[in-house]
Amino acid sequence: MPSTQKVALVVGASRGIGRQVAIDLAKNNYAVVVSAKSTSNAQTTKPFPPDPNSQQSTINTVEREIREAGGQATAIAVDTRDFEDVKKLVDQTVKIYGHIDVIIYNSGAIWWASVENTPMKRFQLMQRINPEGLYGTIQAALPHFKNNGWKGRVIVVSPPIYSRFFRGKTAYAMGKVGMSVLTKGIAMDWEREGKKDMAMTSIWPASSIESAATGQMTNIDPDAVKDLRKPSIFSDAILAMIRAPVADVNGLLDTDEDFLRNHEGVSDFSKYSVVPGATTRRIMPQEFPDLTVAEQADEGRRTDSAKMRAAKL
Structure with a gap:
């Protein structure tokens, strides 16, 4: 039966940041569709709840966590490399709950190495899951946002654009920056x-966040745990972005820390440190370049390939 609750679709919600975002959205009265590729029988998972950064944490265990806490959640598996599968995910979300208000795209593949040491298959995997998966999710969701009177928020895990980000991970950066370009481009569209109730925003961690990936790092260097923050800083920032006026967040590429500081007035981030009392190392620049140009408002003679093709038919 369609829900009158606000509905959030979290893509990439099986563990780590995605799990935390899904749980905190549910705590804030959202019906949450928990989506990723990994599934399991949550009823036989022991101990429960599982380590949120382990392979035992799946969309099914996250759904169970939310439901047992009194929230509303549905787990739907998806392979973001398959556009038909993505469309089924979005359509099923609307079939169950009647609409979509928020999409969080957290799905991602990581490989940090030089171009020389990044195999073609690894490069293709990252492009398909990162920018292509996001693009497909947006394409699938747009008709539903239209049916909802063009009201909705999309939040993407992708970075502010700056040159240092490319160093040592060019193949990965190509996809992630592409996702940020999509955020900027859709926002301008x-x-x-005149879609005054639609906003697309990108968010990125200012300091490293506890996850399966950073867990591998701390296994190599145990002292690195002192630089980690809890994933709750990310979900707190995302919830604040959803609440913020469209004009403040549409097309914004920001970090969790900076948004909470500048828009929510947070000055003490100590509660987010994994190690109590530790001062985490900021991995992002203090300031980011302005991507606008003096001729920003000059569209020239716009070319619309879709209209040109339609005119030929």
């Missing part, structure tokens, strides 16, 4: 088209 929506603004030009």
Whole structure:
């Protein structure tokens, strides 16, 4: 039966940051569709709840966590490399709950190495899951946002654009920066088209966050745990972005820390440190370049390939 609750679709929600975001959205009265590729029988998982950064944490265990806490959640498996599968995910979400208000795209593949040491198959995997998966999710969701009167928020895990980010991980950066370009481009389209209740925003961690990936890092260097923050800083920032006025967040590429500081007035981030009392190392620049140009408002003679093709038919 369609829900009157606000509905959030979290893609990449089986563990770590995605799990935390899904749980905190449910605590804030969202019905949450928990989606990723990994599944399991949550009823036989022991101990429960499992380590949120382990392979035992799946969309099914996250759904069970939310439901046992009194929230509303549905686990739906998806392979973000398959556009038909993505469309089924979005359509099923709307079939169950009647609409979508928020999409969080946290799905991602990581490989940090030089181009020389990044095999073609690894490069292709990252492009398909990162920018292509996001693009497909947006394509699948747009008709439903239209049916909902063009009201909705999309939040993407991708970085502010700056040159240092490319160093040592060019193949990965190509996809992640592409996701940020999509955020900027859609935001400009929506603004030009007068969609005043739609916003697309990118968020990135200012300091490393506890996850399966950083767990591997701390296995090599145990002292690195002192630089980690809890994933709750990310979900707190995302919830604040959802609450913020469209004009403040549409097209914004920001970090969790900076958004909480500048928009929520947070000055003490100590509660987010994994190690109590530790001062985490900021991995992002203090300031990011302004991507706008003096001619920003000059669209020239716009070319619309879709209209040109339609005119030929």
